[in-house]
Amino acid sequence: xxxxxxxxxxxxxxxxxxxxxxxxxxxxxxxxxxxxxxxxxxxxxxxxxxxxxxxxxxxxxxxxxxxxxxxxxxxxxxxxxxxxxxxxxxxxxxxxxxxxxxxxxxxxxxxxxxxxxxxxxxxxxxxxxxxxxxxxxxxxxxxxxxxxxxxxxxxxxxxxxxxx
Numbered sequence: 001x002x003x004x005x006x007x008x009x010x011x012x013x014x015x016x017x018x019x020x021x022x023x024x025x026x027x028x029x030x031x032x033x034x035x036x037x038x039x040x041x042x043x044x045x046x047x048x049x050x051x052x053x054x055x056x057x058x059x060x061x062x063x064x065x066x067x068x069x070x071x072x073x074x075x076x077x078x079x080x081x082x083x084x085x086x087x088x089x090x091x092x093x094x095x096x097x098x099x100x101x102x103x104x105x106x107x108x109x110x111x112x113x114x115x116x117x118x119x120x121x122x123x124x125x126x127x128x129x130x131x132x133x134x135x136x137x138x139x140x141x142x143x144x145x146x147x148x149x150x151x152x153x154x155x156x157x158x159x160x161x162x163x164x
Contacts, residue, residue, distance in 0.1 A: 039162040042068040042142070046157040048076070060155070064098065068163050069142075072100035076109075089113045096128060098142075103135020105142055113150070121150035123157065140164060 048062025060076040077095040082088075093109040109128030115121050126146035133140045144161020 039164045040068060041160070042066055042144075042163045043158075043160045044069070046074055046146075046148075046155070046159065048074060048155045048157070049153055060093075062155070069098070069100055069102075072098050074098050080113075083112050083114075085112075085114070087115050089115070091123075093128070096130060098130065103133060103137040105130040105137050105140065106132040107142075111146065123148040123150065123155065126157065126159070128159070128161070 044064055044066035046062055046064045048060050051059045051061050053059070056079055058078045058080060060078060062074055064072050064074050066072070075095075075097050076093045078091050078093045081090050081092070083090045089112070091111050091113050095106065096109050097104055097106045107128060107130035109126065111123050111126035113121050113123050124147050126148070128142075128144060128146065130142040141164045142161055143164075144159050146157045146159035148155055148157035150156075
């Protein structure tokens with residue numbers, strides 16, 4: 001009878017030891033977890049031009065300079081439709097990709113382009129949301145607004161956003 005009670009106590013002692021070990025691992029895991037990344041304000045400039053048309057898609061490519069991301073390249077796959085105002089176009093970028101030496105970010109955006117009589121254009125009400133990252137940008141996002149101009153076959157977009 002004493003042997004059975006001793007075995008029962010050892011079993012309980014092992015269970016308590018296992019439970020204590022599991023709690024220690026759980027608590028240490030919580031202590032090591034990184035806090036959620038805070039959104040950081042950024043801004044930049046994109047210089048781009050139309051490269052070609054495939055079916056209904058208009059391809060635009062260029063380079064960028066960003067306060068946080070640095071320098072990189074950018075490619076848009078867009079579709080253009082008539083805008084709400086006469087002389088305006090709604091440009092929807094169904095795929096925007098930014099490439100830098102540290103990785104890439106991909107997402108969508110849109111803007112309104114108003115054609116001026118002299119052949120230049122104004123870009124307004126632009127928004128973008130890049131939420132699929134690779135390399136150092138995996139799990140990161142860049143969301144913001146932009147406006148710009150079109151002159152001498154070059155779009156110049158000035159943007160502000162939040163990088164997370």
